[in-house]
Amino acid sequence: MTDTQPKLNAFPIFLRVEGEAVAIVGGGDEALAKARLLGQSSAEIRIIADNAEPALRDWIAAHGAVRIHAAYEASLIEGAVLVFAATGDVELDRRIAGDARRLSVAVNAVDRPELCDFFTPALVNRAPVAVAIGTEGAGPVLAQMIRARIDQMLSPQIGALATLSASFRSAVERLLPRGEVRRGFWREFFEGVPARALARGRLAEAHDAATELLLNGGAVRGHVALVGAGPGAEDLLTLRAHRLLMEADVIVHDALVPEAVISMGRRDAKRLSVGKRKGCHSKTQSEINDLLVQLAQAGKRVVRLKSGDPLVFGRAGEEMQAMRDAGVSYEVVPGVTSAFAAAADFELPLTLRGVSSSMVFTTGHDLKGGSLPDWARLAISGATVAVYMGRSVAADVAGRLIDAGLSPDTAVAVVENASLKNRRRFHGTLADLPSLEARGDLTGPVMTIIGDAVAGANFELSEPLAALRHHEAAIAAMEGQGA
Template sequence: MVSNSAKTAKLNAFPVFMRVEDRTVVIVGEGEEALAKARLLGQSAARLQIVADGPESDLVRWAADNDAELVDAGWNFAFLEKAVLVFAATGDEARDMQVVADARQAGIPVNAVDRPELCDFFTPALVNRAPVAVAIGTEGAGPVLAQMIRARIDRMLPPSLGRLATLAAGLRERVETALPKGFARRSFWRDFFGGEPARAIEAGDEARAGDAVDALFARAGAPKGHVALVGAGPGSEDLITLRAHRLLMEADVIAYDALVPDAIVSLGRRDAERIAVGKRKGCHSKTQNEINALLVELGRAGKRVVRLKSGDPLIFGRAGEEMAALRAAGIAHEIVPGVTSALAAAADFELPLTLRGVSSSLVFTTGHDLKGKSLPDWAKLAISGATVAIYMGRTNASEVSRHLAEAGLSPDTAVAVVENASLPSRRMFHGTLADLPALQHRSDLAGPVMTIIGDAVAGANFDKSQPLRARIEAAAAA
């Protein structure tokens, strides 16, 4: 399977927050460009030195009102002596290029206003709730877009956020002393920033905020283990649920199956422990009993665990065995549903799994159900018009086709097949029950394959799919 994370675009400029308190930042320029940068840097505790050869009156007034050093002189390399950052804002390309060249010679990062090709770094659109700051950057490509995003975020964050963050900074030592590392601390901070202390600070009532903090400490106790069996969906990270995302962000440990893409695992906290537990056809890094024991062990250790399963944990996910082990051990647990692959495959095909007057029932099964000599009871439903969604059915597609045909299902019954449902790497095929054996010989299909059979399949959109027998017919023609 091709991971979505492998296709993620790379940043050409990595965002960082640079310490500038009591350090010199040099701005070179006389007019509007220099003034705009001065106003931006004026939100920091940097010492500003503005080098302006004949500064405009607005710049002079701003420097006087904001304790910035204004030097009325031409540019000189000596101005770099104590600088940690330099901004070239003269509006003249040749002068800006000279400032850039001198700064690079001195080993000092430099930004040339409106000249992204000359910049070592880019200045962001800034939402200031000091000490909290949100910086939005577009690598110089879209300043207007950055400002639009900034305005939207600015409306979202209350003006009191900075005061709340300052209160939090003063509590860090107390929290680290009173609460064990991990979920207990995260739970405290989540309640602090989202609960009564935040509401009290927003209302301007610091005494009430202090009482609310004491109440949070009083409630904080020893961490209790919890295991969430979470459906990761069919593969695309934007198909997981909001609850799944929240639990991933709270988890101490993420135990994930082989079919779960890296892009979904990476939605968890960066410091969460990640444990690959395998569980892919023909490749099990841990047995089911070992996984059960691991979940119990982690729960008893007080960990918040996300057991991340492909699709939905209750559909061919062996969640029943894991729940039984957790119940027997007295470990708190919950189930978070996920989008199962059959639904994602149907969506890829724009295929109605039920269709009025055609199919009013749906069967989820695996290809292994049709490997034996006896026909499962659900096969009768297929013959009577149910739509059948078959998981893991590529390697026994011939048996599936033969058994259903022998049971009376028409060879002309429509079939849709999807590899890597929901992902950009998906491949789609269509045909009939008689064509299905061709699927078994497609060893190039390395990702999970979903097969959907039934009269309702005829209503699918086949514009982006290939005929199942196309390869066989091409080989015969050659």
């Protein structure tokens, strides 16, 4: 069988530099960039420059590096474990590279791959954890792009977690048998209660949780994360939400969460849809509560994935109470709620100085009772109102607000499928809003924003609601003449 995998011309290693000298030759931006990179290590940095630019001099003073104020000579790099030629002068860099090889010191010449014994990687630093990305000098910009993606994926506390793990390693090897039990302990350590405690900056709590885990023989405790999936676009998911999805054993999701967001979870995670579309509930809220508790008590890490934000019309309160009653560990991860996504789609300021300084989040169903809710009075006094509703209640919302005293000319913005590529935007006034009720083609989630601040939106890519109203009136007139 032929091996078709391309071979690496530069093999990645981690070189021990603690207490060792690393020489950087140069006094400009290239030398400063390498100094900043090496400054993340415990190496003794030696900068050789007869003329150093102010930014480099400031860095040397701030970080305790050694500057050798002299023109380059080969003797100045003796004893170094690494040398960086960063002069910007090709002939001088070539000379430095030759001297380094003669002295058996590995050399890197900035932007001159043909002179390099090694290449500096793009580095994600979570000391003592480090991720290095290299392209053998072919694509430094590509390496930085990859670095940025990995940096987003890793918890800021993963280094501290690794340090804590080192203090438990000998005890784990002594008390837990090799194989599945020991692997289970470390998996729970790095993804379970100790990791979550440290993510909140609670080192003592993380240490206690790890000790309890060890004394319990590595037995895994379940956990539920109530996670906001955002309005629909997968790139609006938070970094924390993405990390939890990648760690989850089970993903319990609502029907409105797009498949693209669900697919960001672990491939082998079990996925359970609990429905909740209009007129079609696959599970009652009580059944969902029981399901979350049962999964957690079975030792599963569960992500309860909710559209938008879990705490905004997501019935998270009932689920949290159920888990508190059962003694189940849980956390809440906020998401971008649909009102914010709809406002962004319209470039709409939800608050506008001198116009509106308050906001109301509500559902159209609040207006179906006999008495006018308090938020309606806020709308009349100038608050921006974001109404989470389907098109079927648009006429009722408009009529009740107009009857309560809100001007029919109040500006309105409507978005179907906020944040998604197939979103549709409509604009008009409160008097135009009832025309939505006849739009059977609006099958996605509809978000309506009402208030004087809406007038500050960008309407270039939206359709006027008035056109729909006039079209309906014309059809009605024609039908009347036909009768």
